[in-house]
Amino acid sequence: MEQARNYVCTECASAVPSGHKFCGACGAAVPPEAQTLETRFFGALQMPGKARLIVVRGDEAMGEGLSYLLQATEHVAGREADQIPFPSDNWLNPRHANFLYRGDKLVVRDEGSLNGVYIRIRGTSPIQIGDHFMCGQQLFRVDATPKDTSGPEADQTHFYSSPRRPSAFRVTQVLEGGMDGMVCCAREQSVEIGREDCDMNFPDDVYMSPRHARVEMSGESLELVDENSQNGTYVRIRGERELGHGDYVFLGRNLLRVEVTA
Amino acid sequence: MIVCSRCGKENQDHYKFCLGCGAELPRQSSKPEPFSASTPSAETPSPGRTTNAPPARVGRAEALASAPRLDVDLAPVQPARSEPVEVADALPPELAPLGDATSPCPHCGADVPENFRFCHVCGYDLHAAASGGAPAAALADAPAERVSAPAVAEAPEQPAVRARLVLIQPDGSEGEAFPLSAGRTLIGRSTGGLFANDAYLSPEHAEFRFESDQLVVKDMESLNGVYIRIEPEVPIELFDGSIFRVGQEILRFEAPLAPEPAADGTQYMGSPHYGYLGRIALLTGRDTTGNCFPVPPQGIHLGRERGDVVFPEDGYVSGLHCRVHSEVGHVFLTDIGSSNGTFVRVSNESYVPRGTFVLMGQQLFRSEY
Numbered sequence: 001m002e003q004a005r006n007y008v009c010t011e012c013a014s015a016v017p018s019g020h021k022f023c024g025a026c027g028a029a030v031p032p033e034a035q036t037l038e039t040r041f042f043g044a045l046q047m048p049g050k051a052r053l054i055v056v057r058g059d060e061a062m063g064e065g066l067s068y069l070l071q072a073t074e075h076v077a078g079r080e081a082d083q084i085p086f087p088s089d090n091w092l093n094p095r096h097a098n099f100l101y102r103g104d105k106l107v108v109r110d111e112g113s114l115n116g117v118y119i120r121i122r123g124t125s126p127i128q129i130g131d132h133f134m135c136g137q138q139l140f141r142v143d144a145t146p147k148d149t150s151g152p153e154a155d156q157t158h159f160y161s162s163p164r165r166p167s168a169f170r171v172t173q174v175l176e177g178g179m180d181g182m183v184c185c186a187r188e189q190s191v192e193i194g195r196e197d198c199d200m201n202f203p204d205d206v207y208m209s210p211r212h213a214r215v216e217m218s219g220e221s222l223e224l225v226d227e228n229s230q231n232g233t234y235v236r237i238r239g240e241r242e243l244g245h246g247d248y249v250f251l252g253r254n255l256l257r258v259e260v261t262a
Numbered sequence: 263m264i265v266c267s268r269c270g271k272e273n274q275d276h277y278k279f280c281l282g283c284g285a286e287l288p289r290q291s292s293k294p295e296p297f298s299a300s301t302p303s304a305e306t307p308s309p310g311r312t313t314n315a316p317p318a319r320v321g322r323a324e325a326l327a328s329a330p331r332l333d334v335d336l337a338p339v340q341p342a343r344s345e346p347v348e349v350a351d352a353l354p355p356e357l358a359p360l361g362d363a364t365s366p367c368p369h370c371g372a373d374v375p376e377n378f379r380f381c382h383v384c385g386y387d388l389h390a391a392a393s394g395g396a397p398a399a400a401l402a403d404a405p406a407e408r409v410s411a412p413a414v415a416e417a418p419e420q421p422a423v424r425a426r427l428v429l430i431q432p433d434g435s436e437g438e439a440f441p442l443s444a445g446r447t448l449i450g451r452s453t454g455g456l457f458a459n460d461a462y463l464s465p466e467h468a469e470f471r472f473e474s475d476q477l478v479v480k481d482m483e484s485l486n487g488v489y490i491r492i493e494p495e496v497p498i499e500l501f502d503g504s505i506f507r508v509g510q511e512i513l514r515f516e517a518p519l520a521p522e523p524a525a526d527g528t529q530y531m532g533s534p535h536y537g538y539l540g541r542i543a544l545l546t547g548r549d550t551t552g553n554c555f556p557v558p559p560q561g562i563h564l565g566r567e568r569g570d571v572v573f574p575e576d577g578y579v580s581g582l583h584c585r586v587h588s589e590v591g592h593v594f595l596t597d598i599g600s601s602n603g604t605f606v607r608v609s610n611e612s613y614v615p616r617g618t619f620v621l622m623g624q625q626l627f628r629s630e631y
Contacts, residue, residue, distance in 0.1 A: 079528070091531035093524075106579070114524050116530040138533040147545035148326065153485055158461040160486040160623075162544045163576065165553065175556070178521040183554035205534075227587045246487030252531060 007034045047071075048261055051106045053084065053099065056248070057255040068121030070106065075099040075209065079110070079252055091115050099243075100148035106260060108249055109240035117241075120248035125235055127215065127224040128171065132236040134250060135193050135229065136208030139174045142215055142222060145185065168217045190216035194227075207231050264288065274590060281590055288382060308439055310407030380516070399578050408499050412500075414582075425470070425477050425631030427620065429456060446471045449622065450482070456625070463623035470614070477614040478628055489605035490612055491619035497594035498587065505545070505607035506595055507621065508564055509578035512545040515586070515593065516554075539593050541585060542571065 006015040007030065018037050021030055041047060047056040055066040068075065069082050078096035086092055091112045100107060102110035110117045118134055120180045127133065145168065150161040169193045173181035184191050184200045192198040194212040195205065202208050209229040216223055226233040233253035234250050243249070265285045271282030277579045364373035369386035379389045407576035424444040429437035440449070440456050449457055457463050464484040471478050481488045487526055489507050492498050500506075502517035517540045523529055537559045541549040555562065555571050563569030565582035573579045580600035587594055597604035605621050614620060614629045621627075 088530045090527060093528050094526060098574065107370045114528045139531060142559040146274075146547070146550040149549045152461075153464075155465055156461065157464045157485045158546060160512065161546050162552065164512075164546050167552075170552075172554075173556075175538065176532040178532065179531060179535075180520050180539065180554070181556040183543075183551070185552050197454040260450075 007201050016066040018161070037208060045136075046261055051099070051243070051260040053260055054257045054259060056257050057253070058086070070099055070101075074196075076111070078113075082150050086252065088253050089252040089254060092254075097249075097251055106243045106258070107240045108237070108243055110237060115252060117235040117237050118250035119241055120234050120250075121224060121226055121242075124223050124225045127222045127235060129222070131224075133210045133213075133224055136202065136205040136231060138193070138202055138208065140193070141172045143170045143172050143176055143183075145169060164260060169215070169222060171215055173200070186215075188215070188217075191244040192227075272590070281592055286385070290315055332465055338377075347352055421492035424472060425629060427470075427627040428599070430626040430628060432621070436628070439630070442470045442477070442631075448482070450484070451623075457623070461627060468622055473613075477631055478609060478611055479614050479618075479620065480611045481608050486623065488608045488612075489621035490605040490608055490614065491605050491621070492595070492597050494597045494599050497589070497596045498592045500595050502540070504595075504609070505552070507605040507607070508583050508600075509566070509573060509576040511563075511576060511579070511604065513574055514543045514545055514551070515557075515595075516541050516543055539588050556590075557586050561585055 004015055006017050009023040009026060009028055012023060012026035013172050014106045015025055016023050016030055017167065020036060021035060023030065026105045044063040051070045054066045055064055075083045076095055076098050078094050079086060079089060079092040080094035095111050096113045097111045097117045098111055100109065108117055108181050110206035116132060127142055129142055132139060150159040152158045161212040167185040167186060168189055172183045172184055182200060192211065195201060195203055195208050196210050197212060198224040211227050212229040213224065213226050213233040214224060224233060226236055232248060243258045245258065247258040249256045249258065264275060266273060266280035266282055266285055266287060268278060269283040270286040271280055273280055273287055280481055285540040317571055328614060336372065363376045367374050367384060367386050367446055368470050370384040372383035372387060383487045422443060423441040423456045425442040426439040427442060431437045438456055447470045451457055451460060451463045451624055452465035466482045467484040468488045469480045470495060479488055493572060500515040506513055508533065518538060538556040538560060541554050541556045546552040562571055563582060563585045564571045564577040566573050566576060582598060584595060584597045584604045585601040596600040603619060614627060616631055618629050620629060
């Protein structure tokens with residue numbers, strides 16, 4: 001005993017192969033869904049090329065675990081945005097970032113926000129003087145070494161300065177409210193950041209790995225290196241950036257994970 | 263909490279002087295206090311307020327007077343600017359009991375314990391009024407500051423050389439002494455002698471003079487400034503821009519300076535702000551700083567090996583050197599027994615108490631007068 005392998009005509013019980021509109025034996029019409037073997041998606045989430053944002057760490061009012069399906073062409077996120085609202089996060093501009101499709105690619109664009117859009121780096125990322133980045137709960141800025149202002153006076157009085165070492169660049173911690181906090185000048189070519197035993201240590205930051213990340217001079221250019229930290233290292237984007245499956249984006253206090261169906 | 267009757271500032275219960283204005287605070291008679299603590303400062307007004315003192319100088323004078331005593335077991339720290347006259351066989355303050363019996367002060371009417379020589383409210387000299395009515399113990403324990411008042415009269419009669427700056431050589435021994443006259447003495451690279459070859463001295467660096475019996479130094483807008491060693495365990499208030507020196511390191515305290523928030527209500531994001539009091543910046547040039555450290559509300563310790571901020575390569579910094587801390591909303595610097603001392607840069611002018619170490623250019627001096 002075995003199952004019939006084709007659509008069976010409801011009038012005469014003859015087998016009808018797919019693609020036929022009428023039964024070859026009795027001429028009865030075949031229902032449309034039986035004519036083709038098109039497979040449908042269970043849900044819109046499976047639609048190819050469409051992305052979804054999942055709130056991994058989020059706005060108190062909106063909660064975590066929320067997800068946003070990006071079905072339109074543009075999706076604005078912000079404190080007063082309609083599509084992706086985070087109403088209680090005052091680190092976000094009313095209109096902060098835009099998730100939009102360019103062809104079949106998803107990109108995120110900073111809408112001129114005060115605090116910017118941060119994306120998790122994978123391994124090593126180039127970084128420039130003036131760029132911001134995040135590790136754990138800490139925000140940093142990479143600064144240039146200022147010009148030496150310790151030369152002698154016109155009257156030949158020498159300036160007494162603290163002992164100085166040559167330094168390629170420095171990393172400045174930026175505090176909530178915009179004030180600069182800790183500053184660490186690079187010794188040799190790098191500044192390492194972590195909970196303990198690094199150049200900049202944040203023993204109270206439970207989201208930071210013991211050795212989290214480092215900024216280093218590689219030849220003539222600077223690199224930001226994530227040292228396999230648990231929660232990642234995020235760099236502020238300039239303008240817009242393409243997103244792929246598994247990317248993480250920080251908007252203010254909200255961490256979003258990007259899921260894109262292939 | 264003690265509310266200052268002069269300026270209205272709230273002070274912690276163990277404070278003897280107001281942090282706001284330096285005035286003597288009334289004792290809370292519920293617990294015994296050392297008798298000497300009731301020195302009425304109203305009788306000896308702080309010179310810092312009677313002259314046009316620069317802020318930091320007032321701060322220093324106040325800090326000297328209002329030093330919060332954190333360790334009550336310590337011998338009382340004398341205000342360094344008034345050299346106390348020896349008081350023979352002074353009864354330890356804790357042995358001077360706070361009697362229950364009181365008598366009204368003839369001046370203000372306050373109830374004053376019988377063994378007080380001075381009214382704790384108005385500072386009236388009860389001993390002078392009662393002419394010998396006070397117990398002998400209280401007499402012997404008369405506050406040093408009061409007794410030192412006639413020191414002006416006892417000072418030598420206008421000698422040509424009234425003080426000396428004794429050079430401390432790199433090995434710690436004493437070298438040449440530079441005389442200071444009773445008038446004004448200018449010191450700098452252009453004044454020659456001891457100072458001619460010090461490239462870190464400005465041509466006209468500092469001026470010394472006497473104000474009654476106190477030596478005063480004025481920074482003549484020199485490039486590198488004049489530094490005065492602070493006494494161990496005596497907190498000195500720090501203001502925005504206060505500069506101090508630890509070992510070879512020049513440090514500046516910077517009060518918090520946050521940008522204006524954006525017009526649309528967006529706040530600047532950043533690392534958690536644990537109520538930092540400001541930060542300590544290493545000065546590396548006229549306009550440049552190196553490493554900086556925010557100062558959390560619980561304060562920070564600085565040292566060569568121990569503390570929150572360490573200087574492992576500066577052999578002139580002690581293992582644990584000084585701390586920056588906060589008391590009732592003000593920020594203080596306290597040397598915690600360092601070998602080479604903590605020096606505070608003079609803002610315009612400062613008193614130079616006897617025996618104080620003064621740092622100018624590359625050289626260290628001890629004041630002697």
